[in-house]
């Protein structure tokens with residue numbers, strides 16, 4: 001074996017005592033993983049493009065002039081595939097979050113870090129946007145390492161400048177698409193054409209978001225997975241020996257070969273270090289399952305390529321489990337996974353049950369002025385009292401609802417004034433003032449309880465489909 005080959009391999013012989021991405025002084029070792037294609041990489045890239053398309057296209061889909069996914073935090077209105085949720089629907093969102101939390105726990109307990117390798121935005125954006133840009137501008141892993149060490153000159157300035165410019169354009173696109181989910185894509189288009197000063201908060205959000213993403217994808221990279229991601233820290237608690245991992249078959253691979261000449265006494269690993277060279281977190285999978293492994297499967301493809309060359313069966317590194325690697329049978333669903341599954345079902349059931357309850361028209365009566373009542377002088381001997389309310393209607397339906405307001409019992413003593421009666425209530429939240437006017441003699445000890453009736457009829461129908469009642473305490477001077 002040549003000395004340059006030995007030196008190259010030595011560089012990938014990792015220290016047992018420290019992270020693969022730090023040197024003996026604790027400084028960051030910047031990783032340039034080698035590119036490798038294979039069956040798993042091909043599947044991942046296709047899946048990543050699918051996810052990226054959803055992310056970019058979804059906020060541009062409108063049905064009946066409504067964005068199908070819009071999380072309007074300022075107005076506390078959340079549009080999700082035809083359903084509208086409001087701020088006071090927080091319990092519903094909680095049920096979704098509970099189901100989502102259990103879903104992640106379930107996926108991890110069964111599929112290990114499959115989320116990290118296949119669905120996490122950190123991986124998806126890195127592998128389909130930033131890494132390809134870097135390879136296109138700066139070349140292969142070896143060329144990128146050489147560029148890192150090269151003194152600053154015209155070529156380095158040009159390559160670094162072009163790379164960061166392309167990073168910036170891509171990041172701006174990612175951040176604007178993200179913002180489209182919160183302010184609406186049409187509103188965002190208008191804002192983008194106007195002056196930043198007109199929408200300063202949004203503009204600052206774009207600037208801040210772009211700076212954070214550029215820092216993360218341009219420089220921080222695998223460090224986010226290794227030291228910052230909370231899910232990465234939790235995965236060892238959620239996984240067990242039956243969970244799916246990307247693992248090295250120690251029994252088959254060891255003792256690893258010291259040369260590329262195959263002898264019967266040696267294992268299948270030819271110690272080529274390719275699995276280390278391609279790893280985006282810089283680890284050596286042959287040392288067993290490690291927290292830094294994001295299950296990206298690239299080492300599987302790299303090793304399969306080597307096995308093909310040395311005419312040994314593929315799968316020395318493969319999707320497996322700790323049990324299977326020890327030669328024990330591996331079960332798919334354990335007690336822990338079943339509990340997580342039940343948690344998902346409970347969360348979804350509560351959400352669906354609340355959804356059917358929520359589909360009714362919501363009516364709230366809120367006092368409309370700071371003072372609970374006003375006194376009006378009609379004549380020298382007669383005064384009347386006015387109570388002002390705001391009727392807040394929350395219509396989760398997509399159609400209009402006709403609302404007729406009346407009083408229970410004898411309504412002749414109280415004059416009700418509102419904009420229209422009956423009134424047409426469209427989808428979303430509608431607020432309408434209501435004035436209740438009466439003589440002071442109606443009050444007993446300064447108050448009087450009445451019941452307001454709301455008859456709800458769908459547009460185009462004659463008969464009310466629902467009658468709702470709200471009790472109101474009229475107040476005046478004692």
Ligand code: SF4
Nearest residue numbers: 269270272273275303
């Ligand atoms: S790629 Fe395969 S053969 Fe090469 S060092 Fe890794 S495990 Fe061994």
Ligand code: SF4
Nearest residue numbers: 279293294296297299
């Ligand atoms: S060890 Fe393999 S699967 Fe894990 S991060 Fe490295 S290359 Fe990806």
